[in-house]
Amino acid sequence: MKLTYRGIEYDHNPPMLEVSESDILCNYRGRSHRYTYVRHVPFPQTQAELTYRGATYQINRHGQRQTVEQNGTKSVFSAFQRKLAELTPLMDERRQLLRESARSHSDSIQRSLEHRITVAREQGNINLLQQLEDEMRQMA
Structure with missing residues (x-):
């Protein structure tokens, strides 16, 4: 789609999102409507070693918490x-x-x-x- 802003022309191609229709049937102002949602695209998380109130823990790629070994003993x-x-x-x-x-x-x-x-x-x-x-x- 060709657009112009302050005399400068540019092409605008919005990203296409995959939309799914759910089984949920809504009613709005007396009219039936099916709920639609964008298909979830999982983003891998970065691994990080974090500290909260002195307790060190680690986040894996799936977003799950793992305890960290400190000096041969379990963490806080x-x-x-x-x-x-x-x-x-x-x-x-x-x-x-x-x-x-x-x-x-x-x-x-x-x-x-x-x-x-x-x-x-x-x-x-x-x-x-x-x-x-x-x-x-x-x-x-």
């Missing part, structure tokens, strides 16, 4: 993995504590709701009683 990542393994029982205890507190909280809400229902029955407030019973069904 293996030390981090050991530390994480030590903390796992503590994390399990914390999860259990959170489960117990959530259970205690829901029991407290249940008791409060039951008390409010008995008070609404005693007062004869039918509208409030219906709302509280709906709330009780939602909790169950």
